Amino acid sequence: MNQSVLKKLDWLLLPLIGVGVVLLLWQISCATWAKELPSPAKTWATSKDYVLKPFEKRGEMDQGILRFTWYSLTLVAKGYALALIIGTPIGFFLGLSKTFTKTFDPIIQVLRPVSPLAWLPLGLVLFLSAGKNASELGALFTIAICAMWPTVLNTAVGVRAIPQDYLNVAKVLKLSRTKTLFKVMIPATLPYMFTGFRLSLGIAWLVIVAAEMLTGRPGVGGFLWQEYNALIYEHIILCIITIGVVGFVLDRLMSVVERRFKTA
Amino acid sequence: MPFLELKNVSKSFGGTCVLKEINLSIEKGEFVAIVGFSGAGKTTLISLIAGLLKPDSGTVKLNDLEISEPGPDRGIVFQNYSLLPWLTVFENVLLAVDQVNPNWSAAKKAEHVEKYIAMVNLTPAREKRPSELSGGMRQRVSVARALAMNPQILLLDEPLSALDALTRSTLQDEISRIWSDDKKTVVLITNDPDEGIYLADRIIPLTAGPNATLGPSLTVEIPRPRDRKAINHDPHFKELRRDVIEFMLNSRHDRHVTLTKKLILPDIEPEDLGLPRSLGNPRTRPLRKHEIIEETVEIE
Numbered sequence: 001m002n003q004s005v006l007k008k009l010d011w012l013l014l015p016l017i018g019v020g021v022v023l024l025l026w027q028i029s030c031a032t033w034a035k036e037l038p039s040p041a042k043t044w045a046t047s048k049d050y051v052l053k054p055f056e057k058r059g060e061m062d063q064g065i066l067r068f069t070w071y072s073l074t075l076v077a078k079g080y081a082l083a084l085i086i087g088t089p090i091g092f093f094l095g096l097s098k099t100f101t102k103t104f105d106p107i108i109q110v111l112r113p114v115s116p117l118a119w120l121p122l123g124l125v126l127f128l129s130a131g132k133n134a135s136e137l138g139a140l141f142t143i144a145i146c147a148m149w150p151t152v153l154n155t156a157v158g159v160r161a162i163p164q165d166y167l168n169v170a171k172v173l174k175l176s177r178t179k180t181l182f183k184v185m186i187p188a189t190l191p192y193m194f195t196g197f198r199l200s201l202g203i204a205w206l207v208i209v210a211a212e213m214l215t216g217r218p219g220v221g222g223f224l225w226q227e228y229n230a231l232i233y234e235h236i237i238l239c240i241i242t243i244g245v246v247g248f249v250l251d252r253l254m255s256v257v258e259r260r261f262k263t264a
Numbered sequence: 265m266p267f268l269e270l271k272n273v274s275k276s277f278g279g280t281c282v283l284k285e286i287n288l289s290i291e292k293g294e295f296v297a298i299v300g301f302s303g304a305g306k307t308t309l310i311s312l313i314a315g316l317l318k319p320d321s322g323t324v325k326l327n328d329l330e331i332s333e334p335g336p337d338r339g340i341v342f343q344n345y346s347l348l349p350w351l352t353v354f355e356n357v358l359l360a361v362d363q364v365n366p367n368w369s370a371a372k373k374a375e376h377v378e379k380y381i382a383m384v385n386l387t388p389a390r391e392k393r394p395s396e397l398s399g400g401m402r403q404r405v406s407v408a409r410a411l412a413m414n415p416q417i418l419l420l421d422e423p424l425s426a427l428d429a430l431t432r433s434t435l436q437d438e439i440s441r442i443w444s445d446d447k448k449t450v451v452l453i454t455n456d457p458d459e460g461i462y463l464a465d466r467i468i469p470l471t472a473g474p475n476a477t478l479g480p481s482l483t484v485e486i487p488r489p490r491d492r493k494a495i496n497h498d499p500h501f502k503e504l505r506r507d508v509i510e511f512m513l514n515s516r517h518d519r520h521v522t523l524t525k526k527l528i529l530p531d532i533e534p535e536d537l538g539l540p541r542s543l544g545n546p547r548t549r550p551l552r553k554h555e556i557i558e559e560t561v562e563i564e
Binding site for chain 1: 314333335338339342344348350359364413
């Protein structure tokens with residue numbers, strides 16, 4: 001009886017035990033070898049203002065944590081949208097045309113592993129003439145170019161994987177090119193595309209932190225860097241946890257959407 | 265003049281000749297079944313008629329016009345249903361109707377779609393997606409889609425071979441009923457001689473591939489409507505079935521592959537111990553012979 005209750009609470013108890021173990025390791029670490037690392041209790045004490053009043057604005061770089069998150073998310077949304085708008089058609093061309101693949105695949109393979117930290121300076125240079133908006137445009141450029149590759153590659157794979165049967169149906173019905181694209185090819189590729197979209201969102205969220213750290217824009221990443229310079233280490237941990245939780249939530253949301261299209 | 269005519273049609277893939285000199289003529293309104301082993305090139309044959317493939321030589325003509333590409337005048341029911349999984353039953357059929365009659369009003373299209381869904385007894389499932397349907401139901405949707413295009417000829421590519429025996433016979437009856445209502449020209453490709461004889465006016469065996477070609481056309485003179493149970497005792501049915509199966513099996517036995525292989529014998533011959541040995545002379549060395557024997561093996 002007692003055991004079956006425990007079994008039912010597995011989903012809650014086991015993760016809590018996991019968190020407890022990590023907190024313990026954290027506590028041991030800051031008591032022994034990492035003297036500068038704030039303890040969990042101290043972290044909470046210093047950060048609780050930011051967590052309990054998440055939307056408060058006390059100054060440009062002194063705002064509630066969710067307010068910072070919101071700034072970061074809006075920038076990610078713009079950059080991510082740009083990545084999808086550019087990446088999806090490129091993926092389609094890659095999937096459809098062998099010549100296109102042969103021409104551009106080497107470039108894509110070379111650009112893909114470049115770190116966001118390397119793209120950002122180039123982005124800032126590209127938009128130097130924009131003046132005040134340079135840092136935002138540079139950040140958008142960096143997010144878009146880093147986040148689009150999973151979308152590009154997954155869409156290409158999806159297009160190549162369209163079953164010949166579906167294309168035969170299109171041929172027998174003599175669907176026009178546009179109709180074949182919208183009625184057969186895009187629906188058949190959607191599950192792959194959404195896998196790409198989910199991975200892209202993960203990368204976009206990774207990139208935003210780096211972009212904000214380098215440009216000093218208000219946001220989770222900017223706050224993190226500022227507090228590092230101000231030697232308030234508790235807030236670094238707060239930022240890390242926030243970034244992780246938000247990334248996790250975004251991934252869950254996207255996989256819900258993705259699953260919705262998988263069954264189709 | 266025949267309605268559908270194939271003249272000396274050959275098709276090969278990567279050096280293997282799949283179909284060789286196929287000649288076939290079908291009259292308007294006829295139901296013809298082509299029976300063959302799996303892998304004999306049945307699907308290739310129907311793809312040629314559909315226009316999905318082009319023959320290497322020879323011509324395929326429908327209504328005296330050469331077929332060069334697929335078109336909605338030839339409705340196809342594929343073996344694997346080929347329904348679009350993201351569309352409902354209704355939408356799958358509508359896609360075809362929409363394509364053939366773009367000028368119809370939405371209401372007329374919907375009515376037309378409903379009519380064909382009803383014809384295959386799927387009205388209750390009209391809003392379901394293919395993944396929610398059984399194999400037999402999916403194949404019915406596929407039939408409805410093909411018929412709703414109002415094609416001049418209906419091509420059935422092993423439509424029932426993926427189904428269990430019971431569903432299979434139900435669908436056979438359904439195809440038979442729809443055909444007798446509609447009197448369309450039908451080409452049925454199948455691997456089951458019984459199915460061919462039960463449904464068709466004529467049955468034509470396809471020899472085993474490669475180099476498959478059509479055998480003699482056998483007319484099925486069993487009056488319609490045919491009774492599934494009675495037909496088994498019909499002497500004509502038995503005779504036809506025997507002929508078709510025999511032809512198909514013989515076509516396989518005819519195929520002898522001759523292999524010429526070289527047999528290399530060991531380079532030694534035993535010493536002849538029967539020879540007298542003289543002390544003075546050195547022993548005669550064993551005879552050595554390079555011998556290669558050529559032999560021809562026949563493999564069935």
